[in-house]
Amino acid sequence: MRIAYVTETYPPEINGVSLTVERAVQHLRQRGHVVELIRPRQAGEAALDTPQELRTLGCPIPMYPDLRLGLAASGTLRSRFERTQPQLVHIATEGPLGWAALRAAQALGLPASSDFRTNFHQYSRYYGFGWLSPVVQDVLRRFHNQCHATFVPTRAMRDELAHAGFQRLHVVGRGVDTTLFSPRKRLPALRAEWDASDAAVLLYVGRLAAEKNVTLALCAFEAVRMRSPSARMVVVGDGPLRRRLQSEFPAAHFVGMQTGEALAHHYASADLFLFPSLSETFGNVTLEALASGLPVVAFDTAAAAEYVDDCGNGLLAPVDAEKAFVAAACSLAWQHRHLAAVREHARRTALGAGWPEALGRFEACLAETLAAHAAGAAAGAILAA
Template identity: 45%
Template sequence: MKLVLVTETYPPEVNGVAMTLERLVNNLILQGHQVELVRPKQKIDDTGPAPDYPVHMVPGVPIPGYADLQFGWFSGGKLKKLWTENRPDVIHVATEGMLGLSALNIARKLGIPVVTSFHTNFHTYGDHYNYSFVANWLMAYFRWFHNRTLATFVPSQATVDDLEKYGFKNVKIFSRGVDTELFGKHRRSDELRQSWGAQNGDPVVVYVGRVAAEKNIPLTIAAYERLKKRLPKAKLVVVGDGPERAGLEKKHPEIIFAGMRRGEELAQHYASGDFFLFGSTTETFGNVLTEAMASEMIVLGYDYAAAHHHVVDGENGFKAPFKDEQAFLGSVDRLLDQEARFPEIRQNARAKAQSLSWGSIIKGYADEVAALAQLKENA
């Protein structure tokens, strides 16, 4: 199968969507498929090695508040020329912006099968960014966009159910895996822990993700403070960057802000921690939680997305009823009451992560996409 991925976010950018799409591309190539990438050029592109598959850059415009990142601009002319001369079997549009809309329109005009994926619950961000009033309009656009394709791939059954309530059709699951060779306790670093001021067995809580309003970091901090009442030597390390970082650093000088990390360095930060407290309520999946499980951390999250599917409360981690902050904070006490079982819980978390192979998940995705494309060609 020859597949073109169209996306506005991709490494060297660091976020869950970019990392997932890179896994998709790399595993499709390993499985013998031809893959090409279309995306806007970013200012940070010169910081990493060039990929060994074709990448077609399109013009971009700066994202307000994120000067180093670019939205893809309308690029219909370039895409029409590209796909007329070198026609793919299927096009996967991963983002719904101007670039994604151009790709969808041109693919339909050329009769090329198109699938999409839904990665970010933008409609749930409104309360954090003061645009709740446009949530219905936003979902109407997303519904119109995705329903013009053969299928929309999402990471969980909960997201399927959510989108179907909004009138999305042909929603299918493309789950998420975890790289247990990259993420694991073998990455633990005493030197890194010492740089955080953690001596010997001092407990370390780690948060990984965007430092942004939609991640509900104040709840993670409150959970850490609750844990610290019983474990006074505990430290909190925030791994990531974003618009809330400066304010949080000023308000909480006791917290260690490690900034953006990727690859082995990111894996080392996970493995050098002990607890992963994740208060976000806006995830479509939450790759960070399964990466923490692979790293044998004691995890706590809300009972939805990745935690709903992969955390068995009290066996390989802990979870609280969705959006119940008091229950979330109370679960910190439940967690600490199980200290004698921490070695068992950590091993169970690792075992669950080891069952989530990216290779098998992406093979299932590829088989489904190929079948959908063939049905369209035969129609």
Template identity: 40%
Template sequence: MRVALATDAWAPQINGVVRSLTETAAALGPLGHSVEFITPEGLPSWPLPTYPDIRLAIGAGAAVAERLDRLAPDALHIATEGPIGHAARRWAMARRLPFTTSYHTRYPEYVRARAPVPEALTYAWLRHFHGPASRTLVPTETMRRELASWGFRNLSVWSRGVDSRLFRPRDLEPVAWPRPLMLSVGRVAVEKNLEAFLSLDLPGTKVVVGDGPQRVALEQRHPEAVFLGSRTGEALAEIYASADVFVFPSLTDTYGNVMQEALASGVPVAAFPVAGPLDVITDPAVGVLDADLAVAIRRALTLDRAACRAFALTRSWEAAARQFASALAPFASVARAA
């Protein structure tokens, strides 16, 4: 099946959405599917306020329609709710073609953290966007229940995998900072709740990998912490493997791919008991979820690294790709129904 995948989130962005889409597309190939991405690449764009590295396409409608007409896909998946996503949605609805969508980001909570916009208003907008989709794919069962409570329909779970060849245990090299090394990886922004981690009074060293609008302020406020900026590939994998515990302080992530990358590296996880961690850390042998993050960190430091690795090996991108493919709505089904 030839699948068109429309997304506003794309390189050079480094985030869980881009990683999920590219890894799923790669895993779909051996299953007999090809994926063509419809992205903002090559289109005029403007930076998203407070997220300057995320650029939104300008006047995407005609360009997206032309690309989709030329591609003539067998199915369409819309991954994001931005200009590219809206243009692809209009194209499909004008032609009475089915499509699927996915829900990656808790925009209502993200917007509310920055402006006095009621969450109910943003959820209503999202419900309108996803409403015509044959299926809306969500990363976890917890998110499925949460969105259902907001009136979303036709929800299916599309989980996430981990690259266990890249993210793997390695011999612990000497580091320049006192242990234990407490690592957090992700965008350095208000919704990631890094202050809850960095403000803890714990022995050892707090290490933050990632960049974002809060980095300068947090570096000034917490000079004892180590901020390494963005890392990818082997450089990132080596940092994971050197850590003693992975700390995930976010209260708003829908999944948290980084937790699985840590587990694959043999590193236990400490997090709050909220959506995302509740669905990733399903075995107490590999992580600790506690409303007191300091307690979670101390207890996670006692867990077995081999158990973390073994647990992560059960989470494959192939399995996630099969979930994705099974939810697609092929255009041929419209002709058969007619």
């Protein structure tokens, strides 16, 4: 297949979407498909326009100045597609660049597929614009329903979106690198840095932003400390709330962004993973924590709903039940020395969720979308004749 892959986020940006998009592009190229990557260039990057990659203009996202929106006219992309001749346009994000790519594909009669990766309509309530949520959801629905297929990470997300009027939804899932993320990456020296040789270490990994609900994880840590003063909390990540959270929770260790082996060491050196977000479509960190042998405390949604076996490899709290989340964190933290079976279950769960299977489903769905479009075009030609 010849695929134009369009995304607003890509490394060197570091977030869950950018990293999974990079992995998908690499997989498709390794499988022999011709992939032209279209994305905004990041600060400090040179402009680039080759058959393999186009870096467009970009601008910072309001409230997220370290992330960028792509800017390109649909006519510019249409001219490019006429030159590069993709068979399929795949759009990973619904920003201005995604809309321009969709219009260009429609103008040329090309099939377009899309990913639903971010609950933007839910974000508005965390920034004081809850009344905008239905408007944002309507925009997302109109975008995705103009695509020939929309790929989602979980069955629950498919059902939720279908109920909201989204069409042509396909579950492709997500995966985890179980070689990188492993209990074997545990480092006593790192625990010593945290002054936690024998204390329970609670971990959060993710963006420090309002929609991630990080404050709840830190409040759970404070509750744990009431009975176990030696407990430690490690916060991996950065974002607009970091300075305020560091001020409000001085007992927690804020270690900033971690990637690769360093991130794997942080996971494996902790004892319990707290993930309080209610705005995720998936949450890759959940699988990374399980792969590292960490019991997970999360709400019963997104990846946790699919992979956390309540009382088996972690504990699930009902959605929005914050007291239940805190109680679950306390329960596991206070017995952290006796969770060997839970950790083993967590690792086994992740071993069944490798990237090859998820990327294989994604590739197959792209092929099916292209084949269905070709069949429809052929049928239309016969009718016209």
